[in-house]
Amino acid sequence: MRKRSIALGIVGALALAGAATFASLDKETRGILMYLPTNADVLTWSQTQRNAAFRALDRLPFLAKAREIAPSANPLPLPPGKPLTIPGLDDYFKSQNASAMVILQDGKLRLERYALDFDAQGRWTSFSVAKSYTSTLVGAAILDGSIKSLEDKVSRYVTGLQGSAYDDVTVRQLLTMSSGVKWNEDYEDPNSDVSQFNKAKPEPGLDAIVSYMRKLPRAHPPGEKWNYNTGETNLVGLLVSSATKKPLAEYLEEKIWKPAGMEAKATWLLGKTGQEIAGCCIQAATRDYARMGLLVLANGVAGGKQIVPADWFSQAIVKQMPIPFAGRGYGFQWWTYDDGSVAARGIFGQGIFIDPKRKLVIASNANWSRANLGPEPAAREAFYRQVRALVDKGE
Numbered sequence: 281m282r283k284r285s286i287a288l289g290i291v292g293a294l295a296l297a298g299a300a301t302f303a304s305l306d307k308e309t310r311g312i313l314m315y316l317p318t319n320a321d322v323l324t325w326s327q328t329q330r331n332a333a334f335r336a337l338d339r340l341p342f343l344a345k346a347r348e349i350a351p352s353a354n355p356l357p358l359p360p361g362k363p364l365t366i367p368g369l370d371d372y373f374k375s376q377n378a379s380a381m382v383i384l385q386d387g388k389l390r391l392e393r394y395a396l397d398f399d400a401q402g403r404w405t406s407f408s409v410a411k412s413y414t415s416t417l418v419g420a421a422i423l424d425g426s427i428k429s430l431e432d433k434v435s436r437y438v439t440g441l442q443g444s445a446y447d448d449v450t451v452r453q454l455l456t457m458s459s460g461v462k463w464n465e466d467y468e469d470p471n472s473d474v475s476q477f478n479k480a481k482p483e484p485g486l487d488a489i490v491s492y493m494r495k496l497p498r499a500h501p502p503g504e505k506w507n508y509n510t511g512e513t514n515l516v517g518l519l520v521s522s523a524t525k526k527p528l529a530e531y532l533e534e535k536i537w538k539p540a541g542m543e544a545k546a547t548w549l550l551g552k553t554g555q556e557i558a559g560c561c562i563q564a565a566t567r568d569y570a571r572m573g574l575l576v577l578a579n580g581v582a583g584g585k586q587i588v589p590a591d592w593f594s595q596a597i598v599k600q601m602p603i604p605f606a607g608r609g610y611g612f613q614w615w616t617y618d619d620g621s622v623a624a625r626g627i628f629g630q631g632i633f634i635d636p637k638r639k640l641v642i643a644s645n646a647n648w649s650r651a652n653l654g655p656e657p658a659a660r661e662a663f664y665r666q667v668r669a670l671v672d673k674g675e
């Protein structure tokens with residue numbers, strides 16, 4: 281298996297040592313060093329650079345620091361189930377440029393597959409899959425009493441939003457991305473908000489994300505219109521940290537990672553002011569992404585304890601806001617389907633698909649040709665339908 285002890289900080293030393301030293305490294309480290317991006321703007325990297333870096337974002341010293349999330353001492357078992365044969369799986373993996381897939385049904389492992397020289401011990405980045413973890417931590421904080429109500433104003437918890445367009449926005453509206461604040465989430469536009477907000481210079485005494493978000497204008501009344509907004513999930517994370525008085529990674533470890541029986545260490549990248557980038561950037565093993573699906577299917581019961589209010593997922597994973605896709609909706613940072621299924625989704629092909637009716641979880645990681653455009657998203661939706669049809673046939 282791949283060696284994890286070789287730090288990326290040795291790049292300069294390797295250059296001096298020469299080709300013989302480089303050749304002695306494990307394959308993954310050679311790949312990372314050979315194709316190491318030279319800038320921190322993920323959206324501008326080539327697909328080859330992303331292949332190398334998506335498994336190592338928490339080890340790229342120029343990108344961001346990361347906070348560790350310790351695994352459970354008692355990992356939740358994933359006993360083998362009936363092997364699932366999926367026609368065309370080889371071609372699907374290639375077309376998706378997929379690195380990993382884990383399929384569980386009724387808590388049993390029916391398929392596990394890896395590619396791109398990735399494996400079960402590796403940590404692949406989540407991108408916006410992290411949003412669904414962040415929203416679940418809001419539920420945990422409500423059960424704890426740290427957050428009083430979804431109808432509270434966000435500005436009650438986040439310093440610096442008073443007097444801004446977010447002053448009258450509720451926690452619920454932030455979770456459903458219906459704040460009405462103007463935002464551009466175009467990943468291929470270098471001038472969009474999603475491309476610019478991480479470059480914001482923190483104002484004295486404020487988190488970097490607050491410094492950017494507090495200056496945005498209002499486009500619609502709160503609660504009226506859905507607009508996808510990664511910056512708002514970062515505000516949700518800041519809200520949780522402020523309310524609980526704990527770093528987000530620590531709270532995730534306490535409320536989800538250890539109780540839900542995650543078996544591997546994870547990490548969460550930090551922004552300029554040391555706050556976890558809540559709308560992105562958890563690095564975890566694929567099996568543990570799948571275990572998050574099991575937590576949802578268990579209605580938030582982990583380790584024999586309810587970690588979110590008993591009615592949390594009955595709200596979080598159903599349509600709270602309409603979106604411009606037929607048969608779809610948006611819950612509390614979850615993408616919903618009108619048939620009762622739900623998904624966490626991240627750019628470039630990261631995802632957790634959960635079908636409560638079939639007790640089915642599909643966790644997958646990839647490196648698509650484009651962030652969210654191109655043929656891969658529709659092909660993944662067709663794949664989900666294919667797997668459900670096989671399950672219905674008793675395959």
